[in-house]
Amino acid sequence: MESQLSCYACGSTYTGGDRKRCECGEPLWFEMPDEPGTIVEPDRYGMWRYESVLPVSSPAGIGAGAGGTPLGRLDELDTHAGCAVYVKDESNNPTGSFKDRGSAVGVTHAIENDVSWVGTLSYGNMAMSVSATAASVGKNCVVIVPSKIPDVRFQMIGQYDPRIVRVDDFKSVNEKLADIESELEIEFINADVPLRVEGQKTVAYEIWDQMLPDAVVVPVASGGHASAIWKGFRELRRYGKIDEIPRLYFIQVEASEPIARAYRNGQQEVSPVETSDTAAVSIVNKAPLSGNRALAAARESGGAVLSVSEQDTLAATERFASEGGLCVEPASAVTLAGASTLSDRGEIDDGDDVVLVTTGTGFKELAGTDPGPTSDESNEAEIQDYLEALTT
Numbered sequence: 001m002e003s004q005l006s007c008y009a010c011g012s013t014y015t016g017g018d019r020k021r022c023e024c025g026e027p028l029w030f031e032m033p034d035e036p037g038t039i040v041e042p043d044r045y046g047m048w049r050y051e052s053v054l055p056v057s058s059p060a061g062i063g064a065g066a067g068g069t070p071l072g073r074l075d076e077l078d079t080h081a082g083c084a085v086y087v088k089d090e091s092n093n094p095t096g097s098f099k100d101r102g103s104a105v106g107v108t109h110a111i112e113n114d115v116s117w118v119g120t121l122s123y124g125n126m127a128m129s130v131s132a133t134a135a136s137v138g139k140n141c142v143v144i145v146p147s148k149i150p151d152v153r154f155q156m157i158g159q160y161d162p163r164i165v166r167v168d169d170f171k172s173v174n175e176k177l178a179d180i181e182s183e184l185e186i187e188f189i190n191a192d193v194p195l196r197v198e199g200q201k202t203v204a205y206e207i208w209d210q211m212l213p214d215a216v217v218v219p220v221a222s223g224g225h226a227s228a229i230w231k232g233f234r235e236l237r238r239y240g241k242i243d244e245i246p247r248l249y250f251i252q253v254e255a256s257e258p259i260a261r262a263y264r265n266g267q268q269e270v271s272p273v274e275t276s277d278t279a280a281v282s283i284v285n286k287a288p289l290s291g292n293r294a295l296a297a298a299r300e301s302g303g304a305v306l307s308v309s310e311q312d313t314l315a316a317t318e319r320f321a322s323e324g325g326l327c328v329e330p331a332s333a334v335t336l337a338g339a340s341t342l343s344d345r346g347e348i349d350d351g352d353d354v355v356l357v358t359t360g361t362g363f364k365e366l367a368g369t370d371p372g373p374t375s376d377e378s379n380e381a382e383i384q385d386y387l388e389a390l391t392t
């Protein structure tokens with residue numbers, strides 16, 4: 001099947017190739033067939049139940065076990081949240097976060113297209129997810145990380161044995177990525193690329209399949225996951241499975257709130273911000289690549305984007321464990337703090353069924369409470385040589 005990509009903002013379409021962004025600058029996503037056939041294949045496992053709306057077929061390795069996470073009622077949290085709380089617990093993925101859904105699609109695409117390397121630019125959940133998924137199918141993987149990260153991070157990523165490239169100037173690599181990718185045979189499965197979005201949209205298909213709520217609350221950084229959930233619900237509406245998209249609420253922390261700020265100010269475009277330290281490390285992002293698309297998703301679904309304080313984030317992390325029995329990352333706990341803020345504002349009420357998407361497990365955080373020394377070794381100088389050597 002020749003793939004067709006389209007732009008949510010201006011409607012332009014592109015056939016074939018591997019463009020990731022539109023001429024207008026906004027991110028592209030895959031255009032789905034009008035008649036996908038059977039949407040749910042009940043005897044398949046996890047996200048592969050929705051294979052008919054995915055651009056690849058079910059893989060071997062840990063990607064086969066991605067998705068299929070429980071959606072549970074957690075009524076102990078109702079009073080605090082001010083609504084009927086359901087939790088879509090993404091910590092039940094192979095490496096403990098929803099990123100495994102996107103990695104499964106990206107790595108499988110690389111296999112199907114004989115691309116020899118996969119890669120990512122991350123030192124968090126995405127780095128672990130891509131390298132673990134690649135390891136499980138014998139694919140080469142390169143992970144580009146900033147030179148100064150705590151040693152415990154190197155250990156967590158390093159156990160899957162990817163090639164780790166440390167760079168001093170993380171941002172400039174990001175800008176050069178398109179060139180690196182077109183020159184060399186590496187499929188970068190970064191935060192909001194079309195393949196990752198396809199995998200991550202299955203969260204919406206599962207929520208629809210399990211219990212369609214009034215609202216869904218999701219932590220947001222790059223906006224890739226938020227865009228994916230929006231896309232999933234848009235497709236379900238187009239296929240006549242739902243009449244209306246649930247209200248989508250996206251939560252940031254005050255320490256990193258570019259999208260929330262643009263929303264508050266009524267802007268159509270997200271501008272870069274300065275960020276500060278926070279426990280919600282997985283949602284720190286100064287210049288979110290899919291920020292404008294997340295804004296559109298919140299507005300068009302009748303939701304909102306807001307940020308919560310550090311104190312509320314930490315309190316919500318404790319509350320998830322002590323009242324919900326769930327050990328989640330602070331980056332995921334912001335959903336509970338966000339729901340509580342929204343009910344105070346009267347945007348959600350106690351008659352609403354609200355799904356909080358707990359994006360990642362807190363167990364990794366516990367391992368990282370004593371970060372040990374920070375390494376500032378860098379092999380950036382080698383990066384070009386090394387990447388060139390990959391293809392020869």
Ligand SMILES: *Cc1c(COP(=O)(O)O)cnc(C)c1O
Binds near residue numbers: 329
């Ligand atoms: C990556 C991540 C997010 C943010 O997702 P984006 O797609 O970048 O918006 C939120 N929570 C956790 C646990 C993550 O790993």
Ligand SMILES: [Zn+2]
Binds near residue numbers: 026
């Ligand atoms: Zn466009």
